Amino acid sequence: xxxxxAKSLNDRLADRKIKVDLNDRLAFVKHLFRDSAEDxxxxxxxxxxxxxxxxxxxxxxxxxxxxxxxxxGKEEYESRFMALIERRFV
Numbered sequence: 001x002x003x004x005x006a007k008s009l010n011d012r013l014a015d016r017k018i019k020v021d022l023n024d025r026l027a028f029v030k031h032l033f034r035d036s037a038e039d040x041x042x043x044x045x046x047x048x049x050x051x052x053x054x055x056x057x058x059x060x061x062x063x064x065x066x067x068x069x070x071x072x073g074k075e076e077y078e079s080r081f082m083a084l085i086e087r088r089f090v
Contacts, residue, residue, distance in 0.1 A: 016088050017048045024080060031077040032068060053089040057082070 020028070025040070033040045043064055050056045060082070065071050071078045 018044055018084050018088050020044065020084060024084070027077055028081055031074050032071055032081060034068060047085060047088075053086060056085045056088075060085070 029035060029037050029040045033043070047056055047059065050059060
């Protein structure tokens with residue numbers, strides 16, 4: 001009997017990319033990324049390479065939000081976006 005190979009954290013995270021349904025994708029692109037699907041896709045790709053929820057949050061807070069007026073007035077969308085990130089690490 002061969003034991004299944006234990007997956008590393010990186011392998012497990014690679015299997016759990018951030019999944020965004022179409023309605024959320026459209027809302028996030030419009031409200032959080034100033035109608036730039038390219039920016040949204042770039043951020044999601046970068047987030048999928050980060051190995052912890054804490055680092056993901058820091059990336060958003062320090063590098064992304066400042067480029068988009070800190071998502072002021074967009075708290076509902078920000079909350080939904082951050083929930084997707086949290087789910088990746090559950």
